[in-house]
Amino acid sequence: MSVVDRPPSSSEYEPRFAGGYDLTRPEKRFVGQHLFVAIVALMIGSLMGPLQSFQFSGVDLYPYLDPIIKSYYQGLTLHGVLNALIWTTFFIVGFTAFTTMKGLGRSLSHPRLNQFGFWTMVVGLVMTAIPILTNSATVLYTFYPPLKASWAFYLGLTLVVVGSWIEGWGFFLTLRAWRKDNRGVRSPFIALGGIINAAMWQIATLGVAVEILTMLLPWSLGLIDNTDPELARTYFWFTGHPLVYFWLLPAYVSWYGMLPKQVGGKLFSDSLARLAFWMFLIVSVPVGFHHQFTDPGVPQTWKWIHALLTYSVFFPSMITAFTVIASLEYGARKNGGTGLIGWIRALPWLDPSVAAQLLAAILFMFGGIGGLTNASYSLNLVIHNTAWVPGHFHLTVASAVTLSFMGISYWLVPYLSGRQLWSPKTALVQAWTWFVGMIIFSNAMHVLGLLGAPRRTPLGDATYVPEEWNGHLLRVSIGGGILLVSVIMYGVVMVKTMRTERVAAELVPTVPIAEPIRSAQLTPVWLDTFKPWLIAAALLLLIAYGPQLVDQIWNMNLNAPGPDSTPW
Amino acid sequence: MSSGEDGAPDQLVEHLSMGIDPYEKNWMRASIILLVIFFATVTVAGFSMGIQVVGADAEVDPRIVTDSGPWAEPGVRMIRPGEYEAYVIAQTWAFVPREIVIPVNSEITIHVTSPDLQHGFKVTDTNINMMVVPGQVSTVTYTFDEIGEFPYICHEYCGRGHVTMAGVVKVVSSVGEEGTP
Ligand code: HEM
Ligand SMILES: [Cu+2]
Ligand SMILES: [Cu+2]
Numbered sequence: 001m002s003v004v005d006r007p008p009s010s011s012e013y014e015p016r017f018a019g020g021y022d023l024t025r026p027e028k029r030f031v032g033q034h035l036f037v038a039i040v041a042l043m044i045g046s047l048m049g050p051l052q053s054f055q056f057s058g059v060d061l062y063p064y065l066d067p068i069i070k071s072y073y074q075g076l077t078l079h080g081v082l083n084a085l086i087w088t089t090f091f092i093v094g095f096t097a098f099t100t101m102k103g104l105g106r107s108l109s110h111p112r113l114n115q116f117g118f119w120t121m122v123v124g125l126v127m128t129a130i131p132i133l134t135n136s137a138t139v140l141y142t143f144y145p146p147l148k149a150s151w152a153f154y155l156g157l158t159l160v161v162v163g164s165w166i167e168g169w170g171f172f173l174t175l176r177a178w179r180k181d182n183r184g185v186r187s188p189f190i191a192l193g194g195i196i197n198a199a200m201w202q203i204a205t206l207g208v209a210v211e212i213l214t215m216l217l218p219w220s221l222g223l224i225d226n227t228d229p230e231l232a233r234t235y236f237w238f239t240g241h242p243l244v245y246f247w248l249l250p251a252y253v254s255w256y257g258m259l260p261k262q263v264g265g266k267l268f269s270d271s272l273a274r275l276a277f278w279m280f281l282i283v284s285v286p287v288g289f290h291h292q293f294t295d296p297g298v299p300q301t302w303k304w305i306h307a308l309l310t311y312s313v314f315f316p317s318m319i320t321a322f323t324v325i326a327s328l329e330y331g332a333r334k335n336g337g338t339g340l341i342g343w344i345r346a347l348p349w350l351d352p353s354v355a356a357q358l359l360a361a362i363l364f365m366f367g368g369i370g371g372l373t374n375a376s377y378s379l380n381l382v383i384h385n386t387a388w389v390p391g392h393f394h395l396t397v398a399s400a401v402t403l404s405f406m407g408i409s410y411w412l413v414p415y416l417s418g419r420q421l422w423s424p425k426t427a428l429v430q431a432w433t434w435f436v437g438m439i440i441f442s443n444a445m446h447v448l449g450l451l452g453a454p455r456r457t458p459l460g461d462a463t464y465v466p467e468e469w470n471g472h473l474l475r476v477s478i479g480g481g482i483l484l485v486s487v488i489m490y491g492v493v494m495v496k497t498m499r500t501e502r503v504a505a506e507l508v509p510t511v512p513i514a515e516p517i518r519s520a521q522l523t524p525v526w527l528d529t530f531k532p533w534l535i536a537a538a539l540l541l542l543i544a545y546g547p548q549l550v551d552q553i554w555n556m557n558l559n560a561p562g563p564d565s566t567p568w
Numbered sequence: 569m570s571s572g573e574d575g576a577p578d579q580l581v582e583h584l585s586m587g588i589d590p591y592e593k594n595w596m597r598a599s600i601i602l603l604v605i606f607f608a609t610v611t612v613a614g615f616s617m618g619i620q621v622v623g624a625d626a627e628v629d630p631r632i633v634t635d636s637g638p639w640a641e642p643g644v645r646m647i648r649p650g651e652y653e654a655y656v657i658a659q660t661w662a663f664v665p666r667e668i669v670i671p672v673n674s675e676i677t678i679h680v681t682s683p684d685l686q687h688g689f690k691v692t693d694t695n696i697n698m699m700v701v702p703g704q705v706s707t708v709t710y711t712f713d714e715i716g717e718f719p720y721i722c723h724e725y726c727g728r729g730h731v732t733m734a735g736v737v738k739v740v741s742s743v744g745e746e747g748t749p
Contacts, residue, residue: 076725147686228703229704292699295701296699296701296707297701297704308611318599322595372606376609380697381696382697385690385699385723385724454688454721457725457730459731463732464719557703559702559703560630560631560702560703561630563684563685567727
């Protein structure tokens with residue numbers, strides 16, 4: 001928005017409930033603090049990525065990092081934790097605080113509670129980072145036992161999660177207060193969407209919470225001697241799959257509820273947007289066994305049930321594809337776009353925030369197709385734990401999500417700080433370099449996976465690499481190099497933006513909130529009510545996870561102590 | 569804006585249809601049909617085409633698993649001509665045995681377990697792909713119908729030597745040519 005000069009779109013309407021509510025200075029600062037931590041984490045975490053990719057073609061830069069980073073694996077732990085866990089969680093919680101306040105048009109009902117949640121997350125982050133940086137938690141971001149990290153690593157991660165829960169409670173209470181004052185009014189989509197995501201997160205993280213508190217933390221403190229690694233995997237993936245929807249849904253909040261406005265259009269269907277979110281709440285969690293197709297200790301029947309449930313996620317995804325594309329098309333046609341696909345050219349591609357999110361969505365379509373492959377029983381056997389898998393999720397979390405969040409930050413950071421974006425052109429080039437770099441990187445990783453290259457492996461050192469992998473390994477490095485440029489550009493744009501002078505209020509970007517084509521008041525009440533959906537989610541969870549989970553807990557065998565000395 | 573300006577009958581229609589566009593309805597119908605096709609494909613592939621994923625086969629105590637029984641002497645054994653079994657230990661940072669030699673067109677059942685950390689067992693160019701988890705036995709049966717070398721690679725991070733952890737299945741024209749078994 002208003003980052004690039006465009007004639008004002010004809011729909012300058014803002015929903016009544018959003019009524020131009022401007023966050024107060026402290027509220028803006030509070031959201032900004034989340035983004036600050038998130039972006040710093042991304043900058044540090046992402047720098048490891050190109051190093052990994054260079055290693056693949058034999059360019060080993062790790063010796064230069066020696067005092068801090070001692071190995072490829074330590075760097076990979078930092079990369080996974082900072083990018084996949086910290087950048088995402090801090091950005092999402094901050095963005096949800098923002099959409100809750102802006103959407104509902106009011107302050108948080110318990111700001112102290114949310115501040116407490118935020119600082120709990122920060123303390124957790126510091127506790128997690130210290131053991132990683134001192135090489136006493138080189139266990140990767142999945143921390144499968146019996147790899148044993150320092151207790152501080154587990155406690156730190158727990159605090160990050162607990163902090164995010166506390167912030168979530170703050171959002172629910174705010175929504176409740178809003179409902180009291182607005183009986184009979186549909187809650188605004190951008191607020192509801194973020195809060196549905198926060199609810200899903202509370203259910204989903206029960207898995208790792210139990211894993212850490214009942215097994216890993218006592219074990220790392222020496223209170224128990226052994227672990228049950230298979231049970232730990234089941235706990236982990238209970239959280240691990242919905243984690244990807246936790247990342248994705250805030251991007252969907254923007255794609256459904258903000259991006260249409262940025263292209264001069266409207267939300268095509270408020271009802272379907274909500275339906276998709278509720279469906280994600282229900283089907284995100286009971287699908288975790290599809291990460292365990294190749295695990296011993298989980299019966300085939302459960303794997304098959306979860307394979308079917310995984311495919312049902314396809315349905316809300318298709319709704320999303322249709323609604324988002326229709327909303328964009330609506331805007332493009334209003335701005336003079338014509339033709340079956342020619343309208344795409346009438347989108348404001350020069351606005352870096354729009355371009356980043358459109359490119360993110362395009363990469364996500366490739367990612368979605370690959371995801372169908374991963375979830376298929378038989379194809380999973382070919383690609384499980386190969387380079388295909390990081391190839392896949394760099395299209396999803398590292399592009400659909402990360403590039404969308406970057407696009408959001410291109411108006412959100414100026415809005416929060418009362419400034420204008422520094423050099424929209426640089427930002428535009430940043431989005432495109434990410435797109436191009438990621439296509440090269442990810443395609444090569446997919447191919448390597450099909451050829452049998454394992455993941456989580458410094459392939460530059462492996463002795464089993466056949467000749468035919470070499471060209472693809474080189475392409476991974478080239479893609480990584482382009483991405484390195486892109487990451488640096490992102491950091492520069494952010495820092496430079498914060499160093500420009502504040503501008504007059506009317507020059508600061510406004511918050512894009514897309515009005516639905518049909519008034520949200522026409523959306524049925526059942527699409528604006530938590531209760532039936534939470535009950536459905538709980539029931540499906542009980543049916544689809546309950547029996548196998550109870551069985552594994554009942555037959556728990558704490559018998560794996562791990563190796564005698566630190567294995568890294 | 570509230571719905572005040574819309575005519576009442578219209579509003580009712582919109583209410584019943586949730587204001588869903590007819591194109592969108594067709595799109596949703598098509599998605600559901602595709603979904604049913606996916607369900608069917610996964611089910612058929614999972615049950616009738618002999619695609620085999622690991623299940624809950626056997627549990628062991630990782631602390632003593634290598635002390636006695638088949639895991640005390642990992643390796644390949646012939647059960648009867650054309651049928652083999654292999655017990656493989658995945659440990660930091662090697663597979664024992666490092667080599668599995670079998671004649672072409674024979675069926676082999678491979679059992680893998682780990683006494684220490686989690687590992688992976690993927691045989692290149694086959695659909696043998698298993699996690700190896702302490703306390704569990706991962707079992708797969710496969711018929712090698714091509715002569716050649718098929719590396720098995722550890723694909724789960726298992727510490728500093730992870731990158732070196734690999735072995736090879738050698739499928740030969742007849743046993744004896746390569747010594748073992
Ligand atoms: C700057 C661009 C990036 C490059 C060049 C890059 C490169 C890589 C490479 C080569 C790997 C594979 C390592 C292996 O399996 O041995 C990897 C893993 C991974 N990357 Fe990235 N990455 C980048 C950005 C990101 C971002 C933005 C995210 C998430 C938001 C991310 C999340 C991950 C995760 C979760 C893993 C898996 C770690 C593990 O297996 O434990 N990456 N990355
Ligand atoms: Cu291993
Ligand atoms: Cu390994």
